[in-house]
Amino acid sequence: MPFGLQPTHLIIILVVALLIFGPSRLPEIGKSIGKTMREFQAGLKEASQGFTEEIQKTPPQAEPPKLACKSCGKPIQAGMKFCPECGAAQ
Ligand SMILES: [Zn+2]
CATH class of the missing domain: 1.10.287 (Helix Hairpins)
Structure with a gap:
């Protein structure tokens, strides 16, 4: 009650x-x-x-911005200084 x-x-x-x-x-x-x-x-x-x-x-939870390698365009994680694919500096 x-x-x-x-x-x-x-x-x-x-x-x-x-x-x-x-x-x-x-x-x-x-x-x-x-x-x-x-x-x-x-x-x-x-x-x-x-x-x-x-x-x-309420809008759906905004996803963290996806990062891509500046050189090869492969997705990389935020904070990575070098692309794991091609090794280009980000
Ligand atoms: Zn790359």
Whole structure:
């Protein structure tokens, strides 16, 4: 349960509500709770959709620039001073 709310707490809240509002008003309270829950879930859905859109907007991880030998054009690793293929200085 979120917020550390346990089923026993809900029962206590229900009993307290019953004592405060009386049984005749319970359907009304139930309705308003249902409305609140629906609004809450709609808000959650909206938030998660926004989150998903945010992820989709993020460009894929940029790959490190590929280096090629200036002499023979073979791919070489960054930081290499000489081409392993032809030995040309980079
Ligand atoms: Zn080379």
